[in-house]
Amino acid sequence: MIFENNLHFAQQLDKQDILASFRSEFLIPEKNGEQLIYFCGNSLGLQPRTAVVEITKQLAIWQNHAVEGWFDGDQNWLNYHDEIKELLAPIVGAKPTEVTCMNSLTVNLHLLLTSFYQPKGKKIKILMEGGAFPSDQYAIESHVKTRGYEYQDAVIEIFPRDGEYTLRTEDILSKIHQHKDEIALVLLGGINYYTGQFFDLQAITKAGHEIGAMVGFDLAHAAGNVPVNLHDFDVDFACWCSYKYMNSGPGGIAGIFVHEKHFKNDFNRLAGWWGYQLDKRFKMEKGFIPESGAEGWQVSTSPILLMATHKAALKVMNDAGFENLRAKSIQLTAYLEFIINEINQEKGEEIFKIITPKNPAERGAQLSIICKENGKQTFDALVEKNIIGDWREPNVIRISPIPLYNTFEEIYKLGQALR
Structure with missing residues (x-):
C-alpha cells in the first residue's frame, strides 16, 4: 500500500478497518474531557468493558x-x-x-x-x-x-x-x-x-x-x-x-x-x-x-x-481473530514507520531513529525510537498533548499501536505532535 501523510487518508483507512468496532469494547482513558491517544499497550493494555461483567x-x-x-x-x-x-x-x-x-x-x-x-x-x-x-x-x-x-x-x-x-x-x-x-x-x-x-x-x-x-x-x-x-x-x-x-x-x-x-x-x-x-x-x-x-x-x-x-x-x-489482529497490527506499525520517516525527510536528517527491525516479520506492534536530542523532553511533551507512549532509559520512546483499539487517525495525530 502507498501511504499518505494526511488526515483524510488516515480516516479512510479507519473506515476500511474490519476491526474498527472493537475499539468500543474498551474503556479509553480521558483527561480534561478528552480521550487520550494511548500507545502504551505494550506496558499495560486498556480495560475491556466486559471485565467488570465477568x-x-x-x-x-x-x-x-x-x-x-x-x-x-x-x-x-x-x-x-x-x-x-x-x-x-x-x-x-x-x-x-x-x-x-x-x-x-x-x-x-x-x-x-x-x-x-x-x-x-x-x-x-x-x-x-x-x-x-x-x-x-x-x-x-x-x-x-x-x-x-x-x-x-x-x-x-x-x-x-x-x-x-x-x-x-x-x-x-x-x-x-x-x-x-x-x-x-x-x-x-x-x-x-x-x-x-x-x-x-x-x-x-x-x-x-x-x-x-x-x-x-x-x-x-x-x-x-x-x-x-x-x-x-x-x-x-x-x-x-x-x-x-x-x-x-x-x-x-x-x-x-x-x-x-x-x-x-x-x-x-x-x-x-x-x-x-x-x-x-x-x-x-x-x-x-x-x-x-x-x-x-x-x-x-x-x-x-x-x-x-x-x-x-x-x-x-x-x-476479533488473531490473524485479523496481526494483519491490522502490521499495517498500523507500517503507517507509524511511514509517518516518522516522512518527518525525517522533511527535516533533511534523522531526527527520530527507529531501532526496531524494518522487516514486519521481525517485529510486533512496537517501534522503538531514539530522538537525536531531547528525548525525555520530547516524550514529556507528547504526554502534555495527551499522547501516551512509554519511555525506557537511557534514550528510547516506545510507541505501540494496538490493533484492538488504536486507529490510523491517532497515528497521524502522533506524527503532527512529533513535527
Missing part, C-alpha cells in the same frame, strides 16, 4: 454460594480455568493441555527454570540476549547461583554487532553452535522489550535442540502480539504476562506453556497443592503426583477474580 458474575457466586462456588454448577471455580485454556491456546499456538494460567510472570519463570535448567557435566550454561529485561536477568542469576555456579561462568550473553541495535539471527545460531558442548539451556525473550525485535523462535529452537539443549522463551512482549506457534516450533517451555497485549489488568494472571512431549518426564519441580493430580487432590495425601499437562506446574489456588478479567479479555481477542 468479575461481577464471580462476585455474585461468592456472595450466593461462598465456598460451594468451588464445586457448584457447570462452571464452578475448580474447573474455571478450563475455558480460559481453550481461549488461550490458539493465541500462543498450543494445545489446551499445554497451557495454563497461574501466578505472575517471574514466579512462573522460576518454576520453569527449576525443571528445565538441568546442568550436567560440561553443559552448565544458559544462553540469553544481552540487555534482557532485568527480571529475567535476576531470575537466571539466582538459578545459576543456587546450582553452585558464578554468573560469569554459567551465562553466555549475546549482544548486537558494533554499531547495530538488534541481533542477527545468524549470530544467535552461530553462538549456539559455538558453545554446543557447554549450553544446557537457551532462554531468550520472544520480543526484546527495548528494541522491539521479534526473534526467530523456530530457528533458535531448532538450533538449540541440535546441540542437545532445552529451549524456552519469555513471551512477555510477544504473547497476544505476534504469532508464536509454540507447539509446532517444538519449543520446550514458555511463560508470559497477560496485562500487555492480552489486556487482562495490572498484575493480571500470567501463563505458561510446556510442550506435551515433556508431560511424562520426571522433572524437578517446586510443587504445590494446586498442581497435584485433580482426581486425588482432596484426599490430602503425602507424595506429590502432578496433574497431567501444564497444570502439573501449578502451585497455588487459582485467583478467580484475576482469572475473570483474563477470561473477559481473551474472549474479545478471540472474537
Whole structure:
C-alpha cells in the first residue's frame, strides 16, 4: 500500500478497518474531557468493558454460594480455568493441555527454570540476549547461583554487532553452535522489550535442540502480539504476562506453556497443592503426583477474580481473530514507520531513529525510537498533548499501536505532535 501523510487518508483507512468496532469494547482513558491517544499497550493494555461483567458474575457466586462456588454448577471455580485454556491456546499456538494460567510472570519463570535448567557435566550454561529485561536477568542469576555456579561462568550473553541495535539471527545460531558442548539451556525473550525485535523462535529452537539443549522463551512482549506457534516450533517451555497485549489488568494472571512431549518426564519441580493430580487432590495425601499437562506446574489456588478479567479479555481477542489482529497490527506499525520517516525527510536528517527491525516479520506492534536530542523532553511533551507512549532509559520512546483499539487517525495525530 502507498501511504499518505494526511488526515483524510488516515480516516479512510479507519473506515476500511474490519476491526474498527472493537475499539468500543474498551474503556479509553480521558483527561480534561478528552480521550487520550494511548500507545502504551505494550506496558499495560486498556480495560475491556466486559471485565467488570465477568468479575461481577464471580462476585455474585461468592456472595450466593461462598465456598460451594468451588464445586457448584457447570462452571464452578475448580474447573474455571478450563475455558480460559481453550481461549488461550490458539493465541500462543498450543494445545489446551499445554497451557495454563497461574501466578505472575517471574514466579512462573522460576518454576520453569527449576525443571528445565538441568546442568550436567560440561553443559552448565544458559544462553540469553544481552540487555534482557532485568527480571529475567535476576531470575537466571539466582538459578545459576543456587546450582553452585558464578554468573560469569554459567551465562553466555549475546549482544548486537558494533554499531547495530538488534541481533542477527545468524549470530544467535552461530553462538549456539559455538558453545554446543557447554549450553544446557537457551532462554531468550520472544520480543526484546527495548528494541522491539521479534526473534526467530523456530530457528533458535531448532538450533538449540541440535546441540542437545532445552529451549524456552519469555513471551512477555510477544504473547497476544505476534504469532508464536509454540507447539509446532517444538519449543520446550514458555511463560508470559497477560496485562500487555492480552489486556487482562495490572498484575493480571500470567501463563505458561510446556510442550506435551515433556508431560511424562520426571522433572524437578517446586510443587504445590494446586498442581497435584485433580482426581486425588482432596484426599490430602503425602507424595506429590502432578496433574497431567501444564497444570502439573501449578502451585497455588487459582485467583478467580484475576482469572475473570483474563477470561473477559481473551474472549474479545478471540472474537476479533488473531490473524485479523496481526494483519491490522502490521499495517498500523507500517503507517507509524511511514509517518516518522516522512518527518525525517522533511527535516533533511534523522531526527527520530527507529531501532526496531524494518522487516514486519521481525517485529510486533512496537517501534522503538531514539530522538537525536531531547528525548525525555520530547516524550514529556507528547504526554502534555495527551499522547501516551512509554519511555525506557537511557534514550528510547516506545510507541505501540494496538490493533484492538488504536486507529490510523491517532497515528497521524502522533506524527503532527512529533513535527
